[in-house]
Amino acid sequence: MKHLFMVAVAAASLILPASAEEPAPIPSPGEIAAAAPASDWVAMAPSDLLVMDLAPDARGKPRRVVIQLMPAPFSQGWIGNIRKLAAAHWWDGTSVNRVQDNYVAQWGDATEKKPLPKGLATVPEGDYVTQTRGTGGQKRSVTSDGRPLVMNWSGWSPGWSWADQVDAYSTKRSFFRGWSFASTDGKTGWPVHCYGMVGVGRNMSPDTGSGAELYTVIGHAPRHLDRNIAVVGRVISGVEHLSSLPRGTGALGFYEDAGERVAITSIRVATELPTADQPRFEYLSTESDSFARYVDARQNRRDPFFITPAGGADICNIPVPVRPVAVK
Amino acid sequence: MKHLFMVAVAAASLILPASAEEPAPIPSPGEIAAAAPASDWVAMAPSDLLVMDLAPDARGKPRRVVIQLMPAPFSQGWIGNIRKLAAAHWWDGTSVNRVQDNYVAQWGDATEKKPLPKGLATVPEGDYVTQTRGTGGQKRSVTSDGRPLVMNWSGWSPGWSWADQVDAYSTKRSFFRGWSFASTDGKTGWPVHCYGMVGVGRNMSPDTGSGAELYTVIGHAPRHLDRNIAVVGRVISGVEHLSSLPRGTGALGFYEDAGERVAITSIRVATELPTADQPRFEYLSTESDSFARYVDARQNRRDPFFITPAGGADICNIPVPVRPVAVK
Numbered sequence: 001m002k003h004l005f006m007v008a009v010a011a012a013s014l015i016l017p018a019s020a021e022e023p024a025p026i027p028s029p030g031e032i033a034a035a036a037p038a039s040d041w042v043a044m045a046p047s048d049l050l051v052m053d054l055a056p057d058a059r060g061k062p063r064r065v066v067i068q069l070m071p072a073p074f075s076q077g078w079i080g081n082i083r084k085l086a087a088a089h090w091w092d093g094t095s096v097n098r099v100q101d102n103y104v105a106q107w108g109d110a111t112e113k114k115p116l117p118k119g120l121a122t123v124p125e126g127d128y129v130t131q132t133r134g135t136g137g138q139k140r141s142v143t144s145d146g147r148p149l150v151m152n153w154s155g156w157s158p159g160w161s162w163a164d165q166v167d168a169y170s171t172k173r174s175f176f177r178g179w180s181f182a183s184t185d186g187k188t189g190w191p192v193h194c195y196g197m198v199g200v201g202r203n204m205s206p207d208t209g210s211g212a213e214l215y216t217v218i219g220h221a222p223r224h225l226d227r228n229i230a231v232v233g234r235v236i237s238g239v240e241h242l243s244s245l246p247r248g249t250g251a252l253g254f255y256e257d258a259g260e261r262v263a264i265t266s267i268r269v270a271t272e273l274p275t276a277d278q279p280r281f282e283y284l285s286t287e288s289d290s291f292a293r294y295v296d297a298r299q300n301r302r303d304p305f306f307i308t309p310a311g312g313a314d315i316c317n318i319p320v321p322v323r324p325v326a327v328k
Numbered sequence: 329m330k331h332l333f334m335v336a337v338a339a340a341s342l343i344l345p346a347s348a349e350e351p352a353p354i355p356s357p358g359e360i361a362a363a364a365p366a367s368d369w370v371a372m373a374p375s376d377l378l379v380m381d382l383a384p385d386a387r388g389k390p391r392r393v394v395i396q397l398m399p400a401p402f403s404q405g406w407i408g409n410i411r412k413l414a415a416a417h418w419w420d421g422t423s424v425n426r427v428q429d430n431y432v433a434q435w436g437d438a439t440e441k442k443p444l445p446k447g448l449a450t451v452p453e454g455d456y457v458t459q460t461r462g463t464g465g466q467k468r469s470v471t472s473d474g475r476p477l478v479m480n481w482s483g484w485s486p487g488w489s490w491a492d493q494v495d496a497y498s499t500k501r502s503f504f505r506g507w508s509f510a511s512t513d514g515k516t517g518w519p520v521h522c523y524g525m526v527g528v529g530r531n532m533s534p535d536t537g538s539g540a541e542l543y544t545v546i547g548h549a550p551r552h553l554d555r556n557i558a559v560v561g562r563v564i565s566g567v568e569h570l571s572s573l574p575r576g577t578g579a580l581g582f583y584e585d586a587g588e589r590v591a592i593t594s595i596r597v598a599t600e601l602p603t604a605d606q607p608r609f610e611y612l613s614t615e616s617d618s619f620a621r622y623v624d625a626r627q628n629r630r631d632p633f634f635i636t637p638a639g640g641a642d643i644c645n646i647p648v649p650v651r652p653v654a655v656k
Contacts, residue, residue, distance in 0.1 A: 058386075101568045102523045125635060166496045168627075168640035195430045195548045205635050220523045220548050220644050224629050227636040240429045240575040247568040299496075301552050307453060307533050308555040312496030314642065316548050 028303040029294050033321035036290035041282040042178065043325065044068055046270035049279055050086060050233065052107075054096070054241055055263040065238035066270075066279045067198055067216075068322075071177050074130050074191055075232045077123035078200050081211035082232060086269050088117040090212065095261035096245065100253025102219030105242035106201060108212055110261060116212055123208050128227045129188045132174070132181075143296050162186045166312055169223040173315050175286035175295075179234075180315050182226065191231035194221045194316035196239050200230040218243040221316040236281055236322045280325035294321065354473050356631040357622050361649035364618035369610040370506065371653065372396055374598035377607055378414060378561065380435075382424070382569055383591040393566035394598075394607045395526055395544075396650075399505050402458050402519055403560045405451035406528050409539035410560060414597050416445040418540065423589035424573065428581025430547030433570035434529060436540050438589060444540055451536050456555045457516045460502070460509075471624050490514045494640055497551040501643050503614035503623075507562075508643050510554065519559035522549045522644035524567050528558040546571040549644040564609055564650045608653035622649065 027035065048071070054063035069079050085091060091107075094114070098106040142148055162172035162183055170182035174189060181189040193199065198216045202209030208230060216235050235242070250256040270278045284291050298318045300309040355363065376399070382391035397407050413419060419435075422442070426434035470476055490500035490511055498510035502517060509517040521527065526544045530537030536558060544563050563570070578584040598606045612619050626646045628637040 099572075101571055128636075166494055168494045168642045168645075169638050204633060222645070224626075224634075224638045224641065224645065226638065228629075228634050243429055244427075244572050244574055246572055298552075301556075305532060306552075306556050308456075310497050310552045310554070313552065314496045317496075317550070317552065 025304055026302040027297065028301070029297040030321075031303070032290060032294045032297055033284050036284055036288065036294075036321075040285050040288035040290045041323070042285050044236075044281045044283065046278045046280075049236075049270040049281070050082070050267060051270050051273060051279060052091075052238075052267045053265040055265055057241075063238065063241040064279075065241055066236050066281070067233045068236045068281070069233040070179060070191060070231070074179075074181075075127065075230050077121045077127055078209070078211045078230045078232050081120045081123075082214075083269060084117050084120060085210075085212055086267050087272070089266065089268075090114070090117060091264050091267040094264050096242065096264065097248075097261050098215070098252060098254045099218070099242070099245045099248050101247045103217070103222065103253065104199075104215040105218050105245060106213065106215035107264060108201065108214060110258070116210060120210050123230070125206060125208055127208070128230060129190045132176075132183070132187065132189045143293060143300075162189075165315065167314060169226060170315075175291070175320070178283040178286055178320050180286075180318065180320065182315060190227050192221070192315055193217055193223055193225045193229075193231060194234075194319070195219070196235040196319075197231050198233040198235060199225065200232055202229060216242055221314075223316075237279065237324065281322055282325055283323075284321040286320060291320075294318075353632055354630040355625065356629070357625040358649075359631070360618060360622045360625055361612050364612055364616065364622075364649075368613050368616035368618040369651070370613050372564075372609045372611065374606045374608075377564075377598040377609070378410070378595060379598050379601060379607060380419075380566075380595045381593040383593055385569075391566065391569040392607075393569055394564050394609070395561045396564045396609070397561040398507065398519060398559070402507075402509075403455065403558050405449045405455055406537070406539045406558045406560050409448045409451075410542075411597060412445050412448060413538075413540055414595050415600070417594065417596075418442070418445060419592050419595040422592050424570065424592065425576075425589050426543070426580060426582045427546070427570070427573045427575050429575045431545070431550065431581065432527075432543040433546050433573060434541065434543035435592060436529065436542060438586070444538060448538050451558070453534060453536055455536070456558060457518045460504075460511070460515065460517045471621060471628075473630060490517075493643065495642060497554060498643075503619070503648070506611040506614055506648050508614075508646065508648065510643060518555050520549070520643055521545055521551055521553045521557075521559060522562075522647070523547070524563040524647075525559050526561040526563060527553065528560055530557060544570055549642075551644075565607065565652065609650055610653055611651075612649040614648060619648075622646075 048069045050067040050069060052065040052067065054065065056062055094107065094109045096105060096107040097110045162174045164171065165173040170184055172183040172186055174181050180192060182192050183189040195217050198214055200209035200211050201213035201215055211232065216239065245262060247253055248255045255261050284294065295318055299313040300311060302309055376397045378395040378397060380393040380395065382393065384390055422435065422437045424433060424435040425438045490502045492499065493501040498512050500511040500514055502509050508520060510520050511517040523545050526542055528537035528539050529541035529543055539560065544567065573590060574588065575581055576583040583589050612622065623646055627641040628639060630637055
């Protein structure tokens, strides 16, 4: 293909093994992930997957969006509400009501009159940030071109450690069970507003939102929302069904005509679906050597297309690799 | 509007003047820009605007995308080629061929066989980075809530100065004539791959692309492309006509069926259009007090919705305000 530039994450083809005579080219981040052994991939629990089916598109094609909810101890108050809302089938018949370019796609009850299920928690603003443990360890590995590599890593809970990062929004970052977090004090951390992350719409402070009104980021990471709005999950499949919707022409990207809204057929926790219909995904263990090499490659692109490696990457440019699992 | 979060750049309503009794609420970045005096806005030259008309959408609505080309001394080799290609009407009848989610929309000649105009320059890789001057100045102002504010700023050429920034991709940033640039040595600078920026597709190094194959960023800023691909401009209007297109299902987001491609009716430099049809835009002077306050507000959100100001913003989260001008 001529006159293109290559894309790391998109290029997931396996690299060829190097012969004794000729070294293999330096792999791209996507190639490193694709070459990772099966033991470095972790299955996602269906109980943590939210399956949102939108009405079929104009050509009758189904539109399924799969969202992975965050692991404890993060944002569990809102996530508990979201599980109750899904169990009550509360979102069935609601819609995507707002699509603002380079910002968010937002869904919920456009009438704002639909009664909420009983027993939803009121979550305090303090839960935007979570206590983490200072313990953990270091991952020693080698880069794909043989240089020694040391990556501070987040061990399995309660293990936790922070790596310094150059960032306008925080001074430390950590990867934990397939997710990335930011911190300034190294004792508390918060999830970050990156592309595809799912957050909870709210009114003015001290309201923090119930979880009934959700959005996903469809543009450059709005990191100024970190610690100001709850992050509860991320879209792991089908984000294009939201990001490619027509932009709303009303204030803040709201659809002006009810006819422009995109109907939500249903939102379910995957465990409520027939087993054969449950999505299966896995992520590259953030505690694996493969992930350490992947992070290094994201920060220092040395695959053939690149001339000048950046020497770093912002946290939202290090998406944790996720892949579907073929159901046997 | 309930259960939403507010958006700075979208909320462009003027703030109310403060009475002696009650101070005005702290304005959002968008409100600061909207309140800027007319003298702080700079008209864009029609000779620097590229007007791309796509075939009308399924409902027959026109789709116009307006691109502002970068000012000298940046990327002028490629921009010279782009002016020749537009003057030759070379893009007429070509198409948008690639839309990759959270990455780019790319257009040009899908056949890769269309002859290029004579006399296009071959631009060296060295031109990804540009020499800048070390002189310049400082802007002293006050924030909207009265705190003293000093912002290093880029004076009019040859004035130039760099402000330190916390960034994974560079150590300094500067604003110059309505554009933002990054640097590590403070002597050379390069344009940054932010949302809506337009770049030049290329083959493997040392090819740098002719300018015939262009793309715009429709996702999180792929800053690792900085200094590896030429940036030549930015979409200032109509980016939604590219960012909301269906994603390609082929490798790298290419459309697999020719029928999926979006036809380009024409691409012209605005000066070639009838005067009445020429788009008119202006940008907030990056050397103005208003812009200094806007940057401060982007970095420290204190408008009512926010609880925890970030204390910083990455360069791609400080888009230079641009607005259309009503033609008299």
